[in-house]
Amino acid sequence: MKNIVILISGGGSNMAAIVKTARQEHWERRLGARVAAVVSNKADAKGLVFAREQGIATEVLDHKQFPSREAFDAELAMVIDRHDPALVVLAGFMRILTPGFVAHYAGRLVNIHPSLLPAFTGLHTHQRAIDAGCKFAGCTVHQVTAELDVGPIVEQAVVPVLPGDTAELLAARVLTQEHLIYPRAVARLLSH
Known part of the structure; x- marks a missing residue:
């Protein structure tokens, strides 16, 4: 069985999209894959509730305790490795990871970023796209490397930037695409 470990810090909407797609598309039977665990650096992350309701193992590791x-x-890697992951999926995990951690999971670590990389790495992507006068924005699933938001691109989705858009409106439009492309990208990575 190819185990997927998903890391979250908040609501976990991308994690939930992956879990739902895995069930609907019968990943266990078709791909020999399952979401084995959801790990958060915040005990109050709402996504943990959803994961527990789905019968998925959850763990909390508070970064403030280190x-x-x-x-x-190092401790996070030990927690993840207990689940023997084929893939480690960052889904709104709001921590910059150390080069050693990234190297440990080289080729098995993916993230989704709310911009059309390589444009707008880092934070505040939607406002920056609006301020730059972009006609299009979107999201990118990419392999994680030691350098922030620059790993090889796995999949992208494009949305229009509409007249009068606020960062919040654009973010909502992008998020609907994230929920479509992230599960698709994970399935594709697992099928290789």
């Missing part, structure tokens, strides 16, 4: 980013990432 003296350094390296110490947190």
Whole structure:
């Protein structure tokens, strides 16, 4: 069985989209894959409730309890590795990961970013796209490398930037696409 471990920090809407798609598309039978665990750095992450309701193992590892980013990432890797992951999926996990952590999961670590990479790495992507006068925005599933938001692109989706858009309106339009392309990209990665 190819185990998927999903990391979240909040509501986990992309995690939920992956879990629902895995069930609807029978990933266990078709791909020999399942979401084995959801791990959060925040005990109050709403996505943990959904994961537990689905019978998925959950774990919380509070980054504030560690003296350094390296110490947190080392413990996080031990938690993840207990589930023998074929793929580690970042779904709104709001931590910058250390090079050692990224290297440990090289080729097995993916993220979704709310812009058409390589444009607008980092934060506040929607407002930056509006401020730049972009006609299109979107989202990107990419392999994670030590450099933030620049790993090889797996899949992208494009949405129009409409007249009068606010960052919130654009973010909502992009999020609907995230929920479509992230499960598709994960399935594709698992089928190789």
